[in-house]
Amino acid sequence: NAGVTQTPKFRILKIGQSMTLQCTQDMNHNYMYWYRQDPGMGLKLIYYSVGAGITDKGEVPNGYNVSRSTTEDFPLRLELAAPSQTSVYFCASSYGHTNEKLFFGSGTQLSVL
Amino acid sequence: RKEVEQDPGPFNVPEGATVAFNCTYSNSASQSFFWYRQDCRKEPKLLMSVYSSGNEDGRFTAQLNRASQYISLLIRDSKLSDSATYLCVVNVMVANNNAGNMLTFGGGTRLMVKP
Numbered sequence: 001n002a003g004v005t006q007t008p009k010f011r012i013l014k015i016g017q018s019m020t021l022q023c024t025q026d027m028n029h030n031y032m033y034w035y036r037q038d039p040g041m042g043l044k045l046i047y048y049s050v051g052a053g054i055t056d057k058g059e060v061p062n063g064y065n066v067s068r069s070t071t072e073d074f075p076l077r078l079e080l081a082a083p084s085q086t087s088v089y090f091c092a093s094s095y096g097h098t099n100e101k102l103f104f105g106s107g108t109q110l111s112v113l
Numbered sequence: 114r115k116e117v118e119q120d121p122g123p124f125n126v127p128e129g130a131t132v133a134f135n136c137t138y139s140n141s142a143s144q145s146f147f148w149y150r151q152d153c154r155k156e157p158k159l160l161m162s163v164y165s166s167g168n169e170d171g172r173f174t175a176q177l178n179r180a181s182q183y184i185s186l187l188i189r190d191s192k193l194s195d196s197a198t199y200l201c202v203v204n205v206m207v208a209n210n211n212a213g214n215m216l217t218f219g220g221g222t223r224l225m226v227k228p
Contacts, residue, residue, distance in 0.1 A: 035218075040121060040220060040221075041220050042117065042200065042217070042218030042219050042220045042221065043157070043200075043218040044218075045215070045216075090156055090157070101159050102157075102159070102216070104156035104157055104158070105156060106155070106156050107154075107155070107156055
């Protein structure tokens with residue numbers, strides 16, 4: 001199993017550009033999450049999904065969108081990149097809400113200049 | 114007040130030392146508690162869950178104090194490889210919330226073990 005795979009690992013965007021961060025998992029997990037981590041800070045939940053076709057906002061959803069068309073994939077879309085979105089983004093998955101062990105992808109370092 | 118608060122450190126300790134971190138949480142309804150480890154520029158990985166009666170995994174001991182709303186992590190006989198950031202994570206089950214698994218992360222405590 002590859003686990004949770006995120007791409008790209010690094011990206012530099014100009015203000016106003018858009019991009020999609022890809023996330024896929026091969027563990028047949030129902031729950032998937034997107035977090036951002038700013039320097040010296042904890043992870044903050046952006047969006048989550050409890051299964052294909054179902055998504056919901058987390059703590060910091062503004063400026064982002066997600067979709068969950070399949071169990072495996074959970075892409076994160078930035079429509080109009082802003083400097084405040086410079087961060088490290090982690091995708092994660094878990095089997096269900098009673099299994100709190102999260103499996104994380106290796107992260108995407110995003111800079112918006 | 115932050116929901117989950119940790120001393121950012123760094124804690125600089127020599128090899129073989131015993132070191133302890135505390136983490137306080139603000140929501141008394143919190144139900145599950147965890148310690149994750151994060152190496153520099155890497156993803157977090159679950160180190161251990163924290164049970165009400167306290168639990169041990171090798172050199173690591175985790176304890177929960179519900180009355181004072183804090184959890185702790187004790188590392189005995191520190192190794193160079195223990196150098197990392199330790200994230201305190203708290204789960205609050207939110208009613209009518211599909212996620213259920215709403216984890217709140219602390220900012221982490223950085224540990225540096227020196228030879």
